[in-house]
Amino acid sequence: xxxxxxxxxxxxxxxxxxxxxxxxxxxxxxxxxxxxxxxxxxxxxxxxxxxxxxxxxxxxxxxxxxxxxxxxxxxxxxxxxxxxxxxxxxxxxxxxxxxxxxxxxxxxxxxxxxx
Amino acid sequence: xxxxxxxxxxxxxxxxxxxxxxxxxxxxxxxxxxxxxxxxxxxxxxxxxxxxxxxxxxxxxxxxxxxxxxxxxxxxxxxxxxxxxxxxxxxxxxxxxxxxxxxxxxxxxxxxx
Numbered sequence: 001x002x003x004x005x006x007x008x009x010x011x012x013x014x015x016x017x018x019x020x021x022x023x024x025x026x027x028x029x030x031x032x033x034x035x036x037x038x039x040x041x042x043x044x045x046x047x048x049x050x051x052x053x054x055x056x057x058x059x060x061x062x063x064x065x066x067x068x069x070x071x072x073x074x075x076x077x078x079x080x081x082x083x084x085x086x087x088x089x090x091x092x093x094x095x096x097x098x099x100x101x102x103x104x105x106x107x108x109x110x111x112x113x114x115x
Numbered sequence: 116x117x118x119x120x121x122x123x124x125x126x127x128x129x130x131x132x133x134x135x136x137x138x139x140x141x142x143x144x145x146x147x148x149x150x151x152x153x154x155x156x157x158x159x160x161x162x163x164x165x166x167x168x169x170x171x172x173x174x175x176x177x178x179x180x181x182x183x184x185x186x187x188x189x190x191x192x193x194x195x196x197x198x199x200x201x202x203x204x205x206x207x208x209x210x211x212x213x214x215x216x217x218x219x220x221x222x223x224x225x226x227x228x
Contacts, residue, residue: 004158031214040124042205042218043159056215091158100147100214101166106158 002026004107006092012113018080021110025073025094031055032069033104034077035091043091049075050098079112087114117142117208121219128200129227134193136222138180138206141187148189149207149216150180159205165189176200201226 005024013019025032031050035043046065048056051072060067064083069075079086089109095102120139128134140146147166151159163174170182176199180191189206203223207216 040220042119042207042220043216044218045215048215093158095214098214100209100211101164102214103161103164104214104216106151106160108156108158 004092004094004105006090006107006110008110009108010111010113012115013082015084015114016081018078019082019112020079021077021090021092021112023075023077023092023107025075025092026105029094029096029105030072031095031098031102032075033093033095034067034075035093035106037089037091037109039088046077048098055098082112082114084114087112117146117210117217119206119208119217119219121206121222123222124220125223125225127225127227128196130198131195134178134191134196134200134224136191136204136206136224138189138191138219139187140189140206140208142208142210144210147209147211148180148182149209150174150178150189150191151205151207151218152176153203153205153221155202162191162204196224196226198226198228200224 034046037043049069067077091109092107093104095104118141149164150162165182173179205221206219
């Protein structure tokens with residue numbers, strides 16, 4: 001079974017530029033998550049999708065971050081414009097459903113550096 | 116709100132010695148508890164989880180954890196460390212009706228030959 005795929009793996013941009021990350025979840029997984037992991041901290045949930053609908057985006061900085069999951073499969077996370085404090089690893093995860101005990105499977109992440 | 120505390124960002128253990136990583140949680144409702152491991156340049160992988168039932172949970176790679184409600188703890192142990200256990204370990208909590216995971220800051224485990 002293929003795991004969660006993410007691209008690119010690394011990205012370096014200047015502040016105020018835009019950037020987009022892509023995620024392909026495990027086939028058949030209805031729920032998709034985007035996490036932000038700042039160096040030295042645990043992952044923090046940014047947004048959660050159930051199929052193509054948003055379940056929780058309470059911690060997403062909506063003035064600069066946006067995400068979509070068209071057709072309920074792949075997802076894109078965008079930052080526009082980027083700030084220095086956005087430097088982090090962005091992790092995508094998926095789970096079969098949204099029940100609290102479901103295992104979340106994580107991709108390898110995209111490491112973003114904002115200069 | 117729920118939260119997780121993991122003390123000691125870096126933990127050194129000798130090969131063959133006991134691995135003990137401490138996790139304390141704060142939750143106003145019965146928690147679901149998870150331990151994840153992250154190897155360099157890889158995503159997080161589930162080691163084990165507690166939802167209901169038996170409080171001693173066995174996971175992959177010889178790890179186990181015990182849920183102690185009275186101590187609000189879910190410490191992770193492995194009797195004998197192996198070089199391949201060098202990684203970062205995260206404790207996380209969620210609860211019924213909300214599968215948002217709240218993670219601790221993690222423990223970077225170094226295994227000394």
